[in-house]
Amino acid sequence: MKILAIETSCDETAVSIISAEGTTVRATFAVLGDALLSQMEKHQPYGGVYPNLAKREHQNNIVPMLEKALTEAILLKPGSTSVTLETLSTLQGDDLRAALRAFIETHEIPDIDAVAVTYGPGLEPALWVGITVAETLAKAWHKQLVPINHMEGHVLSSLIKNGVIEQTAFPVLALLISGGHTELVLMRDWLTYTLIGQTLDDAVGEAFDKVARMLGLPYPGGPQISKLAEQSRTKGAVPTIKLPRPMLHTTTCDFSFSGLKTAVLYTLRNFPELTDDIREEIAHEFEDAVTDVLVKKTERALEATGAKTLVVGGGVSANKEIRRRLQAELGERAAVAIPDHHLTTDNAVMIGVAAFYRILLGRVPETDGLKAYGTLPLSSD
Ligand code: KG4
Ligand code: ZN
Numbered sequence: 001m002k003i004l005a006i007e008t009s010c011d012e013t014a015v016s017i018i019s020a021e022g023t024t025v026r027a028t029f030a031v032l033g034d035a036l037l038s039q040m041e042k043h044q045p046y047g048g049v050y051p052n053l054a055k056r057e058h059q060n061n062i063v064p065m066l067e068k069a070l071t072e073a074i075l076l077k078p079g080s081t082s083v084t085l086e087t088l089s090t091l092q093g094d095d096l097r098a099a100l101r102a103f104i105e106t107h108e109i110p111d112i113d114a115v116a117v118t119y120g121p122g123l124e125p126a127l128w129v130g131i132t133v134a135e136t137l138a139k140a141w142h143k144q145l146v147p148i149n150h151m152e153g154h155v156l157s158s159l160i161k162n163g164v165i166e167q168t169a170f171p172v173l174a175l176l177i178s179g180g181h182t183e184l185v186l187m188r189d190w191l192t193y194t195l196i197g198q199t200l201d202d203a204v205g206e207a208f209d210k211v212a213r214m215l216g217l218p219y220p221g222g223p224q225i226s227k228l229a230e231q232s233r234t235k236g237a238v239p240t241i242k243l244p245r246p247m248l249h250t251t252t253c254d255f256s257f258s259g260l261k262t263a264v265l266y267t268l269r270n271f272p273e274l275t276d277d278i279r280e281e282i283a284h285e286f287e288d289a290v291t292d293v294l295v296k297k298t299e300r301a302l303e304a305t306g307a308k309t310l311v312v313g314g315g316v317s318a319n320k321e322i323r324r325r326l327q328a329e330l331g332e333r334a335a336v337a338i339p340d341h342h343l344t345t346d347n348a349v350m351i352g353v354a355a356f357y358r359i360l361l362g363r364v365p366e367t368d369g370l371k372a373y374g375t376l377p378l379s380s381d
Contacts, residue, residue, distance in 0.1 A: 001020055001113040001359070002018070002019050002075075002111065003019075003020060003113060003355050003356060004016075004017050004110070004112045004114070004116070004143075004352075005116040005348040005349070005351040005352035006115070006117045006130045006134050007117075007153075007348040007351050008118065008122075008129045009118045009122025009126060009127050010054065010122055010123060010346055011038065011043055011049045012036055012039070012345075014065065015034075015035045015036075015062070015065040016069055016349045016352050017031075017033040017034075017072075017073040017075060017352070018030065018031055018032065018349055018356070020353070026164065026167075027164070027356065028163055029163050029164070029165070031349055032073035033071070033072035034069060034349060035064075035069040036065070036347060037061050037065060040219075047209075047219050048209065048219060049123065051124070054123055054126040058126055059092070059129055062100075062129060067103065069348075075111055075112065076110065077108040078106065078107060079106075079108035080106065081107065081108065081109050081140060081141070082105070083101050083104045087140050088100070090132040090136065092132060096133075100136060104136075104137070104141075109140075109141045113143065113359075114143055114145070114355060115141070115144070116147075116148050116352055117134035117148065118148055118153070119147040119148065119149070119365075119370060119371070119372060120150065120373035120374060121149070121180065121181070121373070121376045122150055122374060123374065124373075124374045127374070131147075135367075135370065145370070146358055148351045149379075150346075150351070151181065151313075152193075152378060153353065155172075155174045155176065155185065155311060156354045156357060157313070157339060158311035158317075158337050158343070159172075159309075159311055160339065160353065168309060169308035169309045170187065170308065170309070171188045171307045172187040172308070172310075172311060173185070173298070173302055173305060173311070174187060174313060175298050175311070175317075176312075177317055177322075178205050178316060179316075180205070181199075181314060182198060182199035182255050183197070183198045184197040184297065184301045186301075186305050190357060190361060191358070191363055193379065196301050196304070197252060197254045197255065197297060197301060198255070199254070199255040199257060200254055200255065202258045202261060203257070204290060204316050205314070206257070207257035207258075208220075208221050208222040208225055208290070209221040209222065211225060211261055211264050211286055212225050214268060215282060215283065217279075222315065222316060222318070222319065225287060226283075229286075229288075229321065232280040232281060232284035237280070237281065239282075239284050239285035241282060241285050242285065243260060243263050243267070243282075243285050244289065245296075246259045247293065248293055251300075253297050253304065255293060255294075255297060260289055264282060267282065287321055287322075291321055291322050291325050298330060299330055299333070302330065302333050302334055308334055309334055309335045309337060310326070310333075310335070311337045314344070315344060318341055318344040318345060323338050
């Protein structure tokens with residue numbers, strides 16, 4: 001089947017068309033068309049993602065992304081499809097309404113089977129753009145609408161190896177680390193989730209971003225810190241600055257990163273001037289502290305649940321040191337699946353992959369009165 005997927009939960013406007021075949025025993029995935037526009041530079045002056053700006057950017061960019069992805073998939077044919085005002089009713093913004101109307105009216109209905117869209121978690125004003133566009137397309141093209149949880153997208157897409165998901169050994173433990181989330185989730189079977197642990201305050205990506213800001217580095221801070229830490233390691237440096245490993249020895253699988261962030265703030269006060277050497281040393285020690293905690297808590301969760309597979313998802317899983325140590329220290333305990341680099345950050349392919357499993361297992365969420373749900377939990381419904 002072919003699925004058109006839309007992702008607008010944060011600062012990426014992404015549209016993908018995937019082809020998915022098979023069963024839960026073995027499924028194959030191919031990306032037919034993929035369009036992604038990052039708004040990162042626009043948000044940089046704010047030091048984080050500014051929801052209303054994200055919404056406006058999604059409104060401006062979603063139709064060009066649809067065109068790009070469908071063209072790449074060779075599914076966009078000139079023609080005509082009628083659109084009623086009723087069909088466009090949920091769309092916000094006159095420009096978006098006009099652009100989407102023109103787009104639908106001047107093309108044939110594409111040969112796809114479903115329209116999938118992220119409905120949470122994320123920034124609600126941003127999510128709404130994707131939801132209303134997906135609703136409009138599904139109505140105008142008479143296709144099935146499939147609402148998807150963004151985190152489910154991260155979990156399931158992490159299982160893909162060379163375009164295939166097969167012989168997944170359950171239970172699967174997912175470590176989800178992004179700008180908004182730090183969670184350990186157990187998947188006992190397909191689409192069946194239990195929360196094992198989570199952050200009690202800041203998400204790990206948020207901690208990376210905040211510490212980067214203290215060091216005078218631009219947003220998003222994760223890749224910047226990671227680069228400095230790597231430089232320091234390459235030189236063989238051993239940090240003399242010591243930062244705490246919050247909650248390392250507690251018996252739960254919960255995390256806390258705000259104390260670590262505050263510790264960096266206090267440490268910086270000891271230095272009258274922030275030199276490149278100090279930046280590097282702090283980045284190195286901070287990354288080590290975060291990685292120590294992530295590895296230890298994940299190990300504890302593997303022990304407690306007997307999980308056979310570990311998947312790692314979310315933007316922070318792009319971090320080389322975290323990837324390396326999870327693999328090296330937990331690889332004997334479980335099959336460790338960390339997605340390819342381009343799948344770790346937000347994208348629409350993962351939303352299409354999750355939609356495939358939802359359709360396959362007959363568990364598509366209710367679409368009547370579909371709403372953006374900023375704090376949508378991973379649920380087993
Ligand atoms: O999943 P994602 O793209 O967006 C959501 O938050 O949903 O994750 C973005 C987060 C940002 O906080 C960014 O700083 C972090 O992922 N990140 C990294 C790295 N690359 C991105 N953190 C640490 N090391 C990296 N290499
Ligand atoms: Zn994400």
